[in-house]
Amino acid sequence: MNFNYSERMQGIKASEIRELLKLTEQPDIISFAGGLPAPELFPLDHIKEIAYNVIQDQGKSALQYSATEGYPLLREIICEQRIKGNLDNPSPKNILITSGSQQALEFSGKLFINKGDVIICESPSYLGAINAFKAYQPTFVEVPMDEDGIVIEKLEEVLIKYPNAKFIYTIPDYQNPTGITLSVERRKKMVELAEKYNIPIIEDSPYGELALEGSVNPSIKSFDKNGYVIQLGTFSKTFCPGFRIGWIYAHEDVLQKYIMIKQGADLQCSTIDQRIVAHYMEKHSLDDHINKIIEVYKKRRNTMIDSMIKYFPKEIKFTHSKGGLFTWVELKENMNSADILREALEEKVAFVPGASFFPNGGKHNYFRLNYSNMPEDKIIIGIERLGNVLKKYY
Amino acid sequence: MNFNYSERMQGIKASEIRELLKLTEQPDIISFAGGLPAPELFPLDHIKEIAYNVIQDQGKSALQYSATEGYPLLREIICEQRIKGNLDNPSPKNILITSGSQQALEFSGKLFINKGDVIICESPSYLGAINAFKAYQPTFVEVPMDEDGIVIEKLEEVLIKYPNAKFIYTIPDYQNPTGITLSVERRKKMVELAEKYNIPIIEDSPYGELALEGSVNPSIKSFDKNGYVIQLGTFSKTFCPGFRIGWIYAHEDVLQKYIMIKQGADLQCSTIDQRIVAHYMEKHSLDDHINKIIEVYKKRRNTMIDSMIKYFPKEIKFTHSKGGLFTWVELKENMNSADILREALEEKVAFVPGASFFPNGGKHNYFRLNYSNMPEDKIIIGIERLGNVLKKYY
Structure with a gap:
């Protein structure tokens, strides 16, 4: 047995880092690795009542096959509650529910x-x-960022150099992995560039509702009159990731194509999970719940930043994210954060080395820290341990 | 806005039939179109209790991210309960949970x-x-079937003619759309051919547990000692499709590749849905539930076949499936079942025209009837109406 797999599988490889990070599942590890929300905040009492009632009152349809596009009420509520102030007046017809x-x-x-x-x-x-894009064998062109996000002049240079580029992929709000937020001015500029060069923007915004200070900037999509922006949203960070419920918000013509893809890919998302999420938002305030999350994450972020200031060598730079789940650490150029991870794991601390975040490779002196999934006492201990590992190199 | 989509999108087209079949969602339509299980049989009382308890007792993990491979207990129970008597002694390591x-x-x-x-x-x-395969732009080679399933001599001719063929895709049990079952002898032969020509068999078996008379034949996978068969299973027909829980059962080396694909595609299936399905099977007998389904479907199939004998023109041929959800109807060669559908919809009856089941097109004189989703009284009325439409042509 030695099958002849497709060529694209060469780009889909088991990650060495993923194997290392399996170690983080041990209970005694202090993990800053995943992008996991804090499960102690899940509103279990409300969810269990809603799950029970949905199955009791509408079980025959809630457990049956349903439309590829998604549960109509969920698509409506996403428009009403989660997408605000957009120029193109979104309707449920602009929403596809995704896993x-x-x-x-x-x-x-x-x-x-x-x-x-x-x-x-x-x-x-x-x-x-x-990883998702690699399966389709593209050439990645990376555009540098500064503290205001992607550098627009550099982006336009790339658009001129590659007139057939297929899309711009951006995470404008509290970016994964850097925590950086794109400025309002650049958001407007980005839409202008999309129109000028006829290229779609894929705006991935899983963290936009998690502003830990001030308020989030208006989305790129909010400046889009003409359908150039495809926005991706999710309940994984604001509610519960276990439901696997997210959405695509796009111009109806573009959305039709996504719907056809969804039909071939898995027919539809879980009928019951879509209904639980929708009825939760109908009955309770997700905004109130998000405010609770923000309160907790803010403390955790502050604790992490304070601990990094206290325990990390002074020469190490890191981002002070204003929202979301992550901070991004820069080491000396000759250092490799994968080696640091091996040492840190011996001290029972985990994080994600930065190299995997550069599609064309080559940068080994960064790593990502997550602060949403660990309580404050563990954050202090973990950062102290990590500081001790790093001090050997400074 | 006129984006430059990928070439593969040319193969992913909105189906005219799909648009027609949207009409079947009207409540007054008698639909033999979908492959929907009977929702009145869903064990709602058990499921609502289990959902409530899973969220209450294990909510923090049941609503969190979880392993790509799937919930360990679910993978175990699939091995113990749903896969039986196989030569390669399956373990949870051979199972990936899919949507x-x-x-x-x-x-x-x-x-x-x-x-x-x-x-x-x-x-x-x-x-x-x-449709799923078309997205990857293959060349389909169709092999004819007789009443014992795919004709093995023809299959071997094709394997000789196309030595680089990538896989054999088969639905051996109560096939969709024909209802035909592959004989035991041919199952063994198929494994021999896979080994001889070093080609994987994808054995899709959603209906294998729904034997309406006698017992189902041993799976192709059960004869596979050396990892040539990739078997696909699902709870969509034996439990509830709304959970979107199925599985791939394959040699560990092959499964690793599927796991990497799953990770890029959607990270994992719904954590909560996997747990509900697993704990249902831990606490209740899915076999007993399947026996109830079989009892009801058997009556519906008998009613449909009896009605077809009574109301269809005698010249029309159709299959007498021994299990599963479908029967397959053959019209005169010059007839087009899509035209018949249009007329039938005027009489408030729906089915799926056969052309979409032939990947290379060209055969318009077939259609598929489903008997699992309609009560017996509606089956009788629907088949009588359909018979009246058909009689105009005979």
Whole structure:
């Protein structure tokens, strides 16, 4: 048995890092690795009542096959509650329910990328998106970022150089992995560039509702009058990731293509999970719940930043994210964060080395820290231990 | 806005039939179109208790991210309860949980097919599989069937003619759309051919547990000592499709590749749904539930067959399926079942025209009837109406 797999499988490889990170499942590990929300905040009492009632009152339809597009009430409530102040007046017809944002990323690869096509992303970018796109064998062109997000002049240079580029992929709000937020001015500019160069923007915004200070900037999509922005949303960070419910918000013509892809890919998302999420939002305030999350994450972020200031060598730079789940650490250029991870794991601390966030590789002196999934006491201990590992190199 | 989509999107088209079948959602339509199980049989009382308890007792993990491979207990119970008597002693390491079998089909396309590659299937074959594979731009080679399933001599001719064919796709048990079952002898032969020509068999078996008379034949996988068979299973027909829980059962080396694809595609299936299905099977007998389904479907199938004998023109041939959900109707060669559908819809009766089940097109004189989703009184009325439409042509 030695099967002849497709060529694309060469780009889909088991990650050495993933194997290392399996160790983080041990209970005694202090893990800053995943992008996991805090499960102690899940509103279990409300969810269990709603699950029970949905099955009791509408079980015959809630456990049956249903429309590929998604549960109509859920699509409505997403428009009413989660998407606000947009120029194109979104309706449920602009919404497709997906299995988390990850599936929307995979579909975007399928929709746009032929082998060898250029796609444009931030440098660094989300590793799950990079993996999803890689299956379609694109050429990644990375555009540098500064503290206001992707550098627009550099983006336009790339658009001029690669007129056939298929899309711009961006995470504008509290970016994964850097925590950086794109400025309002650049958001407007990005839509202008999309129109000028006739290229779609895939705006991935899983963290936009998690502003830990001030308020989030208006979405890129909110400036889009003419359907150039495809926005991806999810309940994984604001509610519960276990439901695997996200959505694509796009111009109806574009959405039709995503719907056809969804039909071939898995027919539809879980009928029952869609209904639980919709009825939760109908009966309770998700905004109130998000405010509770923000309160907790804010403390955790502050604790992490304070601990990094206290325990990390002074020369180490890191981002002070204003929202979301992550901070991003830069080591000396000759250092490799994968080696640091091996040492840190011996001290029972985990994080994600930065190299996987650069689609074209080559940068080993960064790593990502998550603060949403650990209580404050463990954050202090973990950062102290990590500081001790790092001090050996400074 | 006029985006440059990927080439593969040319194969992913909105189906005219799908638009027609949207009409079947009207409550006054008697629909023999879908492959929907009977929702009045869903064990709602048990499921609502289990859902409530899972959220109450294990909510923090049941609503969190979880392993791509699937919930360990679910993988174990699938091995213990749903896969029996196989030569390769399956363990949970051979099981990946997928979003229904549809996702396993999509992944199989991704894993094996380069543009232009030959894949081999029965003629006719399942239209959802055809659509999933089409996204990867294969060349379909159809092999004829008789009343014992795919004709093995013809299959071997094809394997000789196309030595680089990527896989054989088959639905051996109560096939969709024909209802035909592959004989035991041919199952053994098929494994021999797979070994001889070093080609994987994708054995799609959503209906194997729904034997309406006698018992189902041993699976193709049960004869596979050396990992040539990739078997797809699902709870969509034996439990509830709304959970979107299926599985791939394959040699560990092959399964690893599917797991990597799953990770990029949507990270994992719904954590909560996997747990509900697992704990249902832990606490209650799914076999007993399946026996109840069989009792009801048997009556419905008998009613449909009896009505067809009574109301259809005598010249019309159709299959007498021994299990599953479908019967397959053959009209005169010059007839087009899509035209018949239009007339039938005026009489408030729906079915699926057969052309979509032939990947290379060209055969318009067939259609598929489903008997699992309609009560007996409606089956009688619907078949009588359909008979009246058909009589105009005979």
